[in-house]
Amino acid sequence: MKKVLVTFPDDQAADLAVAEALRGVAECLRIPKAGDPSRSDALKGADAVITFITQKEMDQEELALLKEGCLLQSMQAGVDALPFDDIPERVIICANTGAWADPMGEHILGMILSLGKHLQKCHDRLSKGIFDRGIINTWFRGKTCGFVGFGGIAKAVARLVRPIGMKVIAVNTSGSTDEEVEFIGTLQDLPRVLEGSDVLVIAVPLTRKTRGLIGQKELALMKDDAILINPARGAIIDQKALYERMKAFPEFRVGIDAWWEEPLVQGEFRLDHPFFELDNLLGSPHNTNLVGGIFPVAAGIAAKNVRIFLEGGEPKSVVDRKDYQF
Known part of the structure; x- marks a missing residue:
């Protein structure tokens, strides 16, 4: 079975939303804590990673471990802050357009x-x-x-x-x-x-x-x-x-x-x-999207896009890296 790694902050409701969206298609795993010897293997084996603030959840060396054809699914609609220089070209990136x-x-x-x-x-x-x-x-x-x-x-x-x-x-x-x-x-x-x-x-x-x-x-x-x-x-x-x-x-x-x-x-x-x-x-302090209960909704939408990808379909909101070469 495919493996999907979640790196966003601990959120039981969001974890459940991801697991439900990927039921029968992938095993959902939360990334091991920093310093855990199994963390590197988890990153190497991931078919997809669902992330929120990527640069705070994985460092440059960890992003380099992602394999050919892995999908990095951001939970955010805007991806201009992603560390594109650290994400290998072999990794596919998707935004979470419309989730919020x-x-x-x-x-x-x-x-x-x-x-x-x-x-x-x-x-x-x-x-x-x-x-x-x-x-x-x-x-x-x-x-x-x-x-x-x-x-x-x-x-x-x-x-x-x-x-x-x-x-x-x-x-x-x-x-x-x-x-x-x-x-x-x-x-x-x-x-x-x-x-x-x-x-x-x-x-x-x-x-x-x-x-x-x-x-x-x-x-x-x-x-x-x-x-x-x-x-x-x-x-x-x-x-x-x-x-x-x-x-x-x-x-x-x-x-x-x-x-x-x-x-x-x-x-x-x-x-x-x-x-x-x-x-x-x-x-307002960049909080238009911050309401109670929205995080699991956004996580579920992101996971549904990952499901499309894992089932061989064309995921939504694939990022063209050239658009972010400022």
Whole structure:
């Protein structure tokens, strides 16, 4: 029987979800603790490895032990932080696209509504004794929500904004979708989506093609009172250009969940510009996906993709390493 090694942090419910998804196809083993003599053999014998934060769970020497044709299945949708230089070319890598989409969709909708209704601004003024009824909120019915990228996360948001009367326009790599939209195009159509969106959600992975995708020129195409939400990766948007846009246009509101420098990847949370001095910013600490009960769900989705692979099918979200050669 095939062997699948799990390296993500101990989680009984997630382990059960993986075992259920792979029942009858593979033996699921948790990686032995560091220093255990059997750890190396477990890595050498694995047909697939399900990992969460790869670089914290296996070091360079351990990744080198993975055999030809082994599948490294990340539990994360974004894989830009993977240690690609340490993962042998013989290893297949898959992302966990869409696994966290539902809770992320809720969080993004919350940001959209909070910014559109100026909830944080009103709260802050009330806390200072200012009872200001002159702030005009956004009425979302009839407005347009645009998406840069239209995968699982974007679709989850689209299904939430449609019931409040919003139109949906988007760009993705193929220029097609099965979802109900008013417009779908490729990245060549990005200007049309930027110009037409009252709300814009960034939902593409960070690759060499999308790094710096939204800069000064792109931001200038957006409406002066648009709402921009970035739950993807900070580096997709030029930090200086965004700060200057927000400072020049106070009604241009921005919700950021994914930042340019974060503790998990860069070792600290740091900004080059004083975003938090602006009252048209709403921030969260890259936690759109963190809700109770989601980890076993994401693990189960990852394991189902591993099952497809082990049964000889074509797994979803196979990573092209060239996309991450920054």
